[in-house]
Amino acid sequence: MPTSIRLEPEIEARLDALAARTGRTKAYYLRELIANGLGDLEDYYTAVEVSERIRRGEEKTYPLEEVIRDLGLDD
Template sequence: MSTARVARSVKLDPEIDARLTALANRTGRTKSFYMTRAIESALDELELAYTLQAEREDILTGHTQSVSLDEAVKALGLEG
């Protein structure tokens, strides 16, 4: 990850801001630190969810072919 930072503006509900402030105060970290960590974590989950959704759509529309687990096991020679 690059060391250069990009500033963004985020509007938070007062309750979320209060929790974020309390966490930062308790731990000696900045609110920005925790906001960055939360965004990184959420992005990982969102990217996975949208990738899986797109793959599902490709299967349903016939753009990608799927096989059953039994067929995959047999094709890979994993029967046993």
């Protein structure tokens, strides 16, 4: 699916330099960045959502000592 983005000049210059230095295309590196960074973004926004639910009292939390005890890690 074709997609276009507008990059800051400094970012585009860095991308151009990387592509020239390695012989790969800018599109290759953009695909790599998206594929590798998407999981991080998903994790971040999931953590934000859970943090908000905790703050509102809608998410149960457990003290570390209880988790250690319940998992039998206190040996």
